[in-house]
Amino acid sequence: MRKRKKVKSHVNLHHARTDYARGVMQQIEKDGVCPFCMEHFLKYHTKPILSKGAYWVFTENFDPYPGSKHHLFAVYKTHAVTLTEISGKAAAELFDGFNRLAKKRKIKGATIFMRYGDTDYTGGTIKHLHAHLVSGTSRQKSKEPLFTWIGYKSPSAKKK
Ligand SMILES: [Zn+2]
Numbered sequence: 001m002r003k004r005k006k007v008k009s010h011v012n013l014h015h016a017r018t019d020y021a022r023g024v025m026q027q028i029e030k031d032g033v034c035p036f037c038m039e040h041f042l043k044y045h046t047k048p049i050l051s052k053g054a055y056w057v058f059t060e061n062f063d064p065y066p067g068s069k070h071h072l073f074a075v076y077k078t079h080a081v082t083l084t085e086i087s088g089k090a091a092a093e094l095f096d097g098f099n100r101l102a103k104k105r106k107i108k109g110a111t112i113f114m115r116y117g118d119t120d121y122t123g124g125t126i127k128h129l130h131a132h133l134v135s136g137t138s139r140q141k142s143k144e145p146l147f148t149w150i151g152y153k154s155p156s157a158k159k160k
Pocket of ligand 1: 034035036037078079080128
């Protein structure tokens with residue numbers, strides 16, 4: 001029998017935004033698994049799968065940002081945590097997939113982002129690579145910005 005290596009945690013509880021997300025992540029931590037690896041993904045993820053490509057699974061965020069009308073989510077099908085693990089073909093499929101879904105939903109404007117690497121630098125919760133597409137409403141309908149965490153300000157960075 002192969003000895004199992006002690007696995008590093010796949011989640012960063014410091015960045016859980018809601019009690020709901022924190023609860024799910026605490027369970028994931030107890031289970032000691034990567035929640036975005038496909039063999040575990042559907043156990044924790046309750047939103048419908050919108051499409052599957054060769055490299056990505058497209059779905060909705062299970063805990064969408066408050067104020068978002070669309071919070072689409074793409075999860076890399078293989079366990080990866082850094083950008084260098086993504087091939088050009090995989091990158092193209094990510095954009096194509098988001099493009100198709102945005103067209104289908106008639107999304108007029110949105111933001112795509114993907115955190116990678118050490119979550120202590122990004123505000124990310126799940127380390128396994130995934131990308132977001134977020135869209136709220138227009139400036140004419142709301143003046144309240146839709147914010148998210150993309151990292152920590154460096155005190156040593158010069159102000160311009
Ligand atoms: Zn994984």
